[in-house]
Amino acid sequence: MITLIPIGFNLFAAALILVLTRIKANIGRVWLIASILSLTNWGIILGLRWLYPLQIKFSEWFPIGEISQRGITLQLDSVSWPLLLALCAVQTAVIITDSSRLDEIPSPMIWSGLYLVYTVGILAVLTSSIITILLVWALVDIIEFIILIRNVISDQKINEIVVSFAVKILGLFIFIFGLLISYEQGTPLRIGQEANSIGFIILIAVGLRLGVIPFNLPFVSGSPIRRGLGNSIRMVSVATSMVVLLRLPMGAFDERAQGILLTLAVVGILFGAIMWYGSSSELEGRPYWIVTMAGLAIYSSINGNQIATLAWTLALILSGSVLFLFSARGRKLTIIPLLAVIGITGLPFTPSAIGWQGLIMSGGIFRNILMILSVSIIILGYLRHATIADILLSQKEKWIWLTYPLGLFILVLSQWLIFLISDLNWYIPGILFASIVAFFLPVIILFLIRKFLRESEYAEFLQRILKPFGNIIIRFLSFRWVYDLIWSFLGLFQRIVNVFTNILEGQGGIIWVIVFLVMLITLITSGDLT
Amino acid sequence: MSAPIIWIGIPMIFSLILFFIRASRVITLIIGGGISAFLALLALTFKIESVFPLGPLSMEISSTLTILGRNFVITDSERFIVAFMFSMCAFWIFGSRISGTNSFFVPNVLAIITLFVAALSVQPFLYAALIIEIAVLISIPIFFQRGQPVKQGIIRFLVFQTLAIPFILFSGWGFAAAPSSINSQATYFQAGVLLAIGLGLWLAIFPFHTWVPLLARDGHPYSAGFILSMLPTTILIFFLDFLNTFSWLREQSILLSISQNLGIVMIVMGGLFAAFQRELTRLIGYAVMVEIGFSLLAMSLNQIIGWQSYILVMIPRIIGIAICTLAISIWKNKELNMDIDGFHGEFYKSTFAMVGFLVGWFTFSGLPLLPGFPTKLPILIGLSQITLTSIIFVSIGLFGLFVAGFRFLAIIFSTRNNEDKIETESLLQKIFFSFGVVLLLAMGIFPSLVLNPFLEILSAFANLN
Numbered sequence: 001m002i003t004l005i006p007i008g009f010n011l012f013a014a015a016l017i018l019v020l021t022r023i024k025a026n027i028g029r030v031w032l033i034a035s036i037l038s039l040t041n042w043g044i045i046l047g048l049r050w051l052y053p054l055q056i057k058f059s060e061w062f063p064i065g066e067i068s069q070r071g072i073t074l075q076l077d078s079v080s081w082p083l084l085l086a087l088c089a090v091q092t093a094v095i096i097t098d099s100s101r102l103d104e105i106p107s108p109m110i111w112s113g114l115y116l117v118y119t120v121g122i123l124a125v126l127t128s129s130i131i132t133i134l135l136v137w138a139l140v141d142i143i144e145f146i147i148l149i150r151n152v153i154s155d156q157k158i159n160e161i162v163v164s165f166a167v168k169i170l171g172l173f174i175f176i177f178g179l180l181i182s183y184e185q186g187t188p189l190r191i192g193q194e195a196n197s198i199g200f201i202i203l204i205a206v207g208l209r210l211g212v213i214p215f216n217l218p219f220v221s222g223s224p225i226r227r228g229l230g231n232s233i234r235m236v237s238v239a240t241s242m243v244v245l246l247r248l249p250m251g252a253f254d255e256r257a258q259g260i261l262l263t264l265a266v267v268g269i270l271f272g273a274i275m276w277y278g279s280s281s282e283l284e285g286r287p288y289w290i291v292t293m294a295g296l297a298i299y300s301s302i303n304g305n306q307i308a309t310l311a312w313t314l315a316l317i318l319s320g321s322v323l324f325l326f327s328a329r330g331r332k333l334t335i336i337p338l339l340a341v342i343g344i345t346g347l348p349f350t351p352s353a354i355g356w357q358g359l360i361m362s363g364g365i366f367r368n369i370l371m372i373l374s375v376s377i378i379i380l381g382y383l384r385h386a387t388i389a390d391i392l393l394s395q396k397e398k399w400i401w402l403t404y405p406l407g408l409f410i411l412v413l414s415q416w417l418i419f420l421i422s423d424l425n426w427y428i429p430g431i432l433f434a435s436i437v438a439f440f441l442p443v444i445i446l447f448l449i450r451k452f453l454r455e456s457e458y459a460e461f462l463q464r465i466l467k468p469f470g471n472i473i474i475r476f477l478s479f480r481w482v483y484d485l486i487w488s489f490l491g492l493f494q495r496i497v498n499v500f501t502n503i504l505e506g507q508g509g510i511i512w513v514i515v516f517l518v519m520l521i522t523l524i525t526s527g528d529l530t
Numbered sequence: 531m532s533a534p535i536i537w538i539g540i541p542m543i544f545s546l547i548l549f550f551i552r553a554s555r556v557i558t559l560i561i562g563g564g565i566s567a568f569l570a571l572l573a574l575t576f577k578i579e580s581v582f583p584l585g586p587l588s589m590e591i592s593s594t595l596t597i598l599g600r601n602f603v604i605t606d607s608e609r610f611i612v613a614f615m616f617s618m619c620a621f622w623i624f625g626s627r628i629s630g631t632n633s634f635f636v637p638n639v640l641a642i643i644t645l646f647v648a649a650l651s652v653q654p655f656l657y658a659a660l661i662i663e664i665a666v667l668i669s670i671p672i673f674f675q676r677g678q679p680v681k682q683g684i685i686r687f688l689v690f691q692t693l694a695i696p697f698i699l700f701s702g703w704g705f706a707a708a709p710s711s712i713n714s715q716a717t718y719f720q721a722g723v724l725l726a727i728g729l730g731l732w733l734a735i736f737p738f739h740t741w742v743p744l745l746a747r748d749g750h751p752y753s754a755g756f757i758l759s760m761l762p763t764t765i766l767i768f769f770l771d772f773l774n775t776f777s778w779l780r781e782q783s784i785l786l787s788i789s790q791n792l793g794i795v796m797i798v799m800g801g802l803f804a805a806f807q808r809e810l811t812r813l814i815g816y817a818v819m820v821e822i823g824f825s826l827l828a829m830s831l832n833q834i835i836g837w838q839s840y841i842l843v844m845i846p847r848i849i850g851i852a853i854c855t856l857a858i859s860i861w862k863n864k865e866l867n868m869d870i871d872g873f874h875g876e877f878y879k880s881t882f883a884m885v886g887f888l889v890g891w892f893t894f895s896g897l898p899l900l901p902g903f904p905t906k907l908p909i910l911i912g913l914s915q916i917t918l919t920s921i922i923f924v925s926i927g928l929f930g931l932f933v934a935g936f937r938f939l940a941i942i943f944s945t946r947n948n949e950d951k952i953e954t955e956s957l958l959q960k961i962f963f964s965f966g967v968v969l970l971l972a973m974g975i976f977p978s979l980v981l982n983p984f985l986e987i988l989s990a991f992a993n994l995n
Contacts, residue, residue, distance in 0.1 A: 061976075061978055062908075134903075135899055138897060138898035138899045149943055154945065162936055162939050166936045177925060180910055180911065180914040180918070181918065183915055497803060504740045505740050510689065513737050516737035517727070520737075521723075
């Protein structure tokens with residue numbers, strides 16, 4: 001039952017905040033209580049490090065049949081604990097940094113919703129059976145849908161939310177389809193077992209569920225919801241999807257198929273990195289951040305390196321959240337995102353050092369070079385977005401000067417704590433040349449730009465060049481052309497179906513039925529069916 | 531005292547009484563729903579052919595009642611079927627309180643369910659066809675809507691159900707004559723074909739499916755929902771009895787193969803028609819087609835997992851249809867345009883009905899967390915072990931249902947034509963929909979706990995266990 005403590009605690013916190021909001025408690029007090037509760041939960045999860053492996057099993061969830069792993073299993077182990085702590089750290093950071101955005105928060109109720117989102121996130125990362133994954137994925141999608149639909153007003157955005165929900169459900173069903181294929185092959189999919197031939201299907205399912213289609217989540221630009229809740233929904237989506245890659249090793253792909261997959265992934269990562277760098281702000285670039293960083297994790301997974309997958313996933317969630325929550329800025333404060341950058345570089349004996357082992361492979365020099373280049377561009381983009389001037393923290397009340405940096409710092413601290421105290425043995429130098437190039441190249445480029453080009457001119461210049469290309473790529477990646485094609489095809493199909501329906505359900509329908517009946521009897525009596 | 535008197539005679543007498551006092555709607559509803567619930571409870575608690583001490587007296591409920599040489603037999607193992615039928619009857623009767631059905635609904639529904647129980651218990655089975663035809667005839671008045679003529683859907687329903695009768699009767703005659711026939715195998719085969727056609731007409735299996743969407747459109751939605759859920763359920767249980775009795779039927783690979791193919795056709799057609807359908811009432815008809823398709827697939831598996839799924843898939847189906855048609859009835863009573871485009875922003879006006887409809891609809895689609903998932907997945911797994919091609923077709927059908935659901939979702943949340951977001955739902959309406967939604971969620975989240983007891987129904991079919 002210890003495994004359920006973080007979930008129970010979060011639910012309790014959500015209920016308490018709801019009550020406090022109902023009795024119209026002061027928003028400052030509600031914030032304080034929400035922060036303390038979240039910090040406490042973070043501490044509890046940290047403490048669980050010394051208690052795992054823990055497992056809770058509700059066997060026989062499934063009513064019938066010999067379905068593999070028909071029970072609900074939640075497991076806290078070396079795979080789920082880092083993700084659990086990371087999610088709780090983001091939750092805590094969102095609430096604490098909301099102190100700088102208190103005057104923009106529409107209602108303290110939003111923290112109750114936030115707790116709920118993270119509760120299902122926590123549940124998702126603890127999943128350790130196929131049935132649990134399916135149920136929790138659906139739960140995450142439904143809760144996300146409800147929260148989003150309550151926060152938008154225009155029809156276009158409602159459509160985008162529905163499309164996003166539909167795409168995720170499609171991902172869920174593709175996963176079920178993969179499960180059925182595994183049954184057909186006589187090796188029912190199980191947690192911990194290699195996905196082998198259905199690995200590609202699982203990759204598609206995970207890709208659809210990363211929450212990047214449609215490309216921008218429909219929040220009002222600049223609204224605090226976009227930073228706090230928006231970031232939470234994105235990161236929970238990522239965690240719930242990536243946990244599948246961690247629990248189901250991809251196994252051995254056919255060499256040729258692996259080569260094609262890796263090349264496609266590299267191209268995607270490189271494009272994503274360029275788009276991330278070229279985005280006008282970190283929030284606009286968030287989908288590209290997710291695509292590229294998840295791409296690194298998926299790339300590592302295809303290469304069969306699970307720990308590298310975990311390292312890149314943690315960097316995506318934790319280092320990414322530092323930047324996405326960095327709403328109030330200042331020269332001294334920039335040190336926090338700079339510290340977070342260390343977590344992405346993969347320098348020796350840093351959290352992502354092992355990540356390079358999943359990216360750099362012998363026998364793929366061209367891909368390796370592109371990979372180093374991509375990570376360099378990601379870091380360059382990160383540094384660029386972190387150093388753009390925005391609202392100054394000094395304009396806020398003094399108590400916020402203390403709480404706000406603390407909220408951001410907890411993310412950096414969590415990444416290092418996971419690295420230092422987990423039992424994954426990832427204190428390694430990694431791939432030295434790759435990490436050094438990926439770290440120093442962007443630093444040097446940034447230094448040179450700062451030295452010789454004014455930031456604004458440089459950005460404007462580069463954006464002018466990149467924008468037309470970017471628009472083409474966005475148009476391509478938004479898959480609008482695919483939607484148009486599908487709609488034209490469906491339109492044609494709809495007309496055919498309607499004609500068929502009208503014939504059968506019209507006045508002459510009974511005659512047609514008799515014709516069918518005679519055909520059927522003729523077929524049976526002629527013995528064709530036997 | 532015999533079981534048929536308790537579960538056929540008494541409710542039939544009550545339905546007659548209710549017919550005459552049908553103008554008092556609330557009283558009719560309380561008595562009709564109450565007697566159904568009581569009979570369901572009685573079936574769950576009393577053992578047939580056991581002696582019960584009643585103070586100084588004792589009572590034994592025998593299983594057989596003979597009328598004019600025909601036997602009505604309700605054995606102890608069939609109690610769960612009886613309990614299931616009457617509990618569903620109570621569910622539908624109580625739900626009718628807010629649906630705006632006509633005054634015939636309660637007495638006729640009680641009579642119809644009683645006749646269904648009679649059809650399942652009569653021996654020889656030949657007479658079941660006639661009893662079901664009587665039930666169909668009795669069901670016609672419940673579709674009547676004040677000031678409206680009898681529409682095409684109702685007539686087609688009557689035509690198809692009546693057409694089934696000669697096929698079933700001839701098949702019954704064939705089965706009886708086969709043992710003494712010179713070419714008994716051929717006679718059995720012909721009787722089997724006639725039975726299949728009869729069942730196809732009853733169950734609305736392709737190409738006899740056309741009355742389903744038409745009835746959903748032309749009849750009162752809630753009354754249509756009742757027939758679309760309870761008639762196939764009865765027929766499916768009736769057919770289960772066949773399969774249990776005639777073991778050679780289960781060994782006919784052609785029968786299994788035909789039912790598998792027809793199941794797939796039903797799912798694909800239902801799903802595709804639903805995806806492109808704009809009229810909400812007809813959508814339910816297509817969902818019913820998909821559901822019947824799943825029952826045929828479950829049967830075609832011809833193994834324990836299939837039989838169990840065959841039973842379990844019925845439960846969420848009935849509740850899903852009830853909740854969806856109840857919502858449609860309420861919208862129709864408000865004279866809303868039944869084209870899905872007429873539902874812009876409707877979520878804000880009738881939230882509970884909308885949530886109910888969506889939960890019901892996504893139950894048909896098999897969304898995880900809802901009961902359609904744990905009941906349909908075993909069928910899909912069983913099917914995947916036979917052939918993967920079928921799975922692809924079934925996925926297309928389910929995808930069609932999802933598309934219809936998502937299209938509806940995008941419209942109901944729309945803010946167009948939504949100047950007044952005034953909620954217009956009564957407290958009773960909220961309670962009814964909340965109950966339905968909670969019931970479906972409980973089945974979806976705790977299937978073992980909530981659905982497993984229904985597997986007792988299978989105990990009546992010893993050869994299928």
